[in-house]
Amino acid sequence: MIFWLIGLGVLVLLAFIIYYNRFVTLSNRIDNSLSQIDVQLRKRADLVPNLINSVKGYVKHERGVMSEVTKARKEFMTAKNFEGKVKAGAQLQSALGSFFAIAENYPQLKANENFLHLQQELAAIEDKVAYARQHYNDSILSYNNLCKKFPGVMFASIYGKSVKKYLEIPQEARAVPKVEF
Amino acid sequence: MPQHISFDDQIQRNKIKSFLLIVIIFAFFIVLGYIVSMVLDPSYFFIIMIFATIFSLVYVVAGYYKSDKIALASVKAKPASRTEHRMLYHAAEGMAISSGLPMPKLYVMESEEINAFASGRDPKHSVICFTTGALKKLDKQELEGVMAHEMSHIANYDIRFMTLTAVLIGMVSIIAQIFLRSLWFSGGRNREGKEQAILMVVGIVFAILAPIATQLVSFAISRKREYAADASGVKFTRYPQGLANALKKIKNESVSSLDKEHRVSKAMAPLFISDPFKRKVQGLFSTHPDVNDRIRKLEAM
Structure with missing residues (x-):
């Protein structure tokens, strides 16, 4: 009888440890993927001055679009919290989108090696931001599944863990960048 | 799940x-x-x-x-250069982010045929090698699809056993x-x-x-392993058509181009995404599952 009780106790203890570790692992994964988004957004912002420099000589009449890009970048650099960064990052993305659309009209610019390199680099970063976001939401999904399913739901209430929110794409980023000629 | x-x-x-x-x-x-x-x-x-x-x-x-x-x-693979194979690096970095795996070391091997393999003992010590033919003939989505397939071999520890x-x-x-x-x-x-x-x-x-x-x-190599890598690769790209198109290109490649260069040892064959020896008959002993079947499964996703 006593052996059974001890065995049961060990099992319960083991379950507590395993679930605790799973919560830790999964929330670490969330933090990690969050910082990955941050890294990519920062990389993009860092490339903007280079881009502005490389096009300065070519695009003289497009001040509006260029200032839009600079403004979005500035907003990103001064953003205080992560949500502000994501929002500013989305603005920067759409500003860059319209900028590259306009750049199509400048054949000399499109022949510029440096510009092409930056364009490729920024396109790749855009993909990486999307992938980082996807991984973040995937991580949230696993975490939330753990929180909501049985028996995880029991441990979640014991450890005081609750479901986390998905990363929403800001409204304005969903709109297709507007191009005016 | x-x-x-x-x-x-x-x-x-x-x-x-x-x-x-x-x-x-x-x-x-x-x-x-x-x-x-x-x-x-x-x-x-x-x-x-x-x-x-x-x-x-x-x-x-x-x-x-x-x-x-x-x-x-x-x-005879060589390390891929970041300046020369930029697209390869972008694909690998993107897939590393979406899968949450560490970035693998990238290599390139000289071959006209479209092919790739992953190797290593665990995700921290992993390498991915593409043929020059694959880098030339695949577009961005297809490259990412193949990359995701190789990354899933890494994630599943297939690489350890297969290598x-x-x-x-x-x-x-x-x-x-x-x-x-x-x-x-x-x-x-x-x-x-x-x-x-x-x-x-x-x-x-x-x-x-x-x-x-x-x-x-x-x-x-079991077919199950390949199908599993196809499926979890799609989980990374969310775009089954990319890998499906790459497999189509592999399928339609002329076999004659690789007859000249049988440099790949038979032992290495199972590591590749598609059979480097391109056996015509899909039988019990073929190392790779039928490409048509893989394409069909991907397109149904």
């Missing part, structure tokens, strides 16, 4: 299989040493056994830690072939009876072993 559990199972199975493989190869050389010493002269028993133990230890340890290097060297099989068993079959040939050529010379007897015994052991070893290499 039942799917998640099955992937964990697969990782566990791959680790166990890799361990068993190492034990079997280790035991094989010990047993071989034992047979040799028994036939030669029991008084040499200890010396030969010590030699056999050291040899097999070195063999499996080197196989475990250097398998990726051996695999890369056997296809170990290719390297450890592949080497045994190479040793066997060398041995059999030298036995053939030295047949004319006069030798003492005992020496002859040992060579005969070892020769017979290898003669039996060589085809079995080659077969084992083929079995290292």
